[in-house]
Amino acid sequence: MLKLLGRKNAFNVRKVLWLLDELGLPFEQEDWGRDFRPTQVPEFLALNPFGTVPVLLDGEAVLRESHVILRYLASREHAWSLYPRGLVQRAHVEAWMDWVAYDMTVAMRGGYLGGELGLEPWAQPQFREVGQAEYAKRMGQIDAALADGGPFLCGHEFTLADIPAGFVVHRWFHLSKLPEKPAMPALGAYYERLSERPAFRRHIRNGLA
Ligand SMILES: N[C@@H](CCC(=O)N[C@@H](CS)C(=O)NCC(=O)O)C(=O)O
Numbered sequence: 001m002l003k004l005l006g007r008k009n010a011f012n013v014r015k016v017l018w019l020l021d022e023l024g025l026p027f028e029q030e031d032w033g034r035d036f037r038p039t040q041v042p043e044f045l046a047l048n049p050f051g052t053v054p055v056l057l058d059g060e061a062v063l064r065e066s067h068v069i070l071r072y073l074a075s076r077e078h079a080w081s082l083y084p085r086g087l088v089q090r091a092h093v094e095a096w097m098d099w100v101a102y103d104m105t106v107a108m109r110g111g112y113l114g115g116e117l118g119l120e121p122w123a124q125p126q127f128r129e130v131g132q133a134e135y136a137k138r139m140g141q142i143d144a145a146l147a148d149g150g151p152f153l154c155g156h157e158f159t160l161a162d163i164p165a166g167f168v169v170h171r172w173f174h175l176s177k178l179p180e181k182p183a184m185p186a187l188g189a190y191y192e193r194l195s196e197r198p199a200f201r202r203h204i205r206n207g208l209a
Helices: 011-023 066-076 087-103 105-114 125-148 162-174 185-195 198-203
Strands: 002-005 027-030 055-058 061-064
Touching: 002 011, 011 066, 011 162, 011 198, 055 066, 061 066, 066 087, 066 162, 087 105, 087 162, 105 125, 105 162, 125 162, 125 185, 162 185, 185 198
Parallel strands: 002 027
Antiparallel strands: 002 055, 055 061
16 A cells, blocks of 8 residues: 655645545555654654655655656556656656746745745745746746647646646645736636646645645
């Protein structure tokens, strides 16, 4: 039985919960991390020396890094519509996953952690303002990509590309402290399209930002 270690309210854990649900996989879950079981203990650090969640246990295998876990699970289940076997199609999916992991960082820190949650040091104006502007710019990139293609990020099929990106789109619609939000019709339609998926509503659009 798969076992997922990580609190159900964590950004990186919720992406994995969403995929597990899409795949209909049975799994056990334990709430490790902030406000739950501390990860800075030898038992957890032996599994992930960085002390971060999620960690996925599959028999003897111990996996960390949410996007690695997404790719592992899709491959394990031969879910090739989510994670295509064709190298070029696969690269397009991975490009969006890497885009969230890397290019969204400034936006998430300044725009969300600082601008929304008021966490230091990201709440300092220099981080907050840059992060909020960056969040709008990045959402504009998704909006343009969808206006040009769609209905999902890599075309007609829902893929792993839509999981991390769908989550940051969800957060965008929850940002309440932005000076203004530019109109992005394709982005709004995409958010509603994702919301038709029960797994998205259970783990992402579930009342939490
Ligand atoms: N790049 C890692 C980042 C993992 C990460 O930073 N996880 C956060 C939760 S979203 C964490 O472990 N925070 C500490 C805690 O919850 O105790 C991944 O994608 O899995």
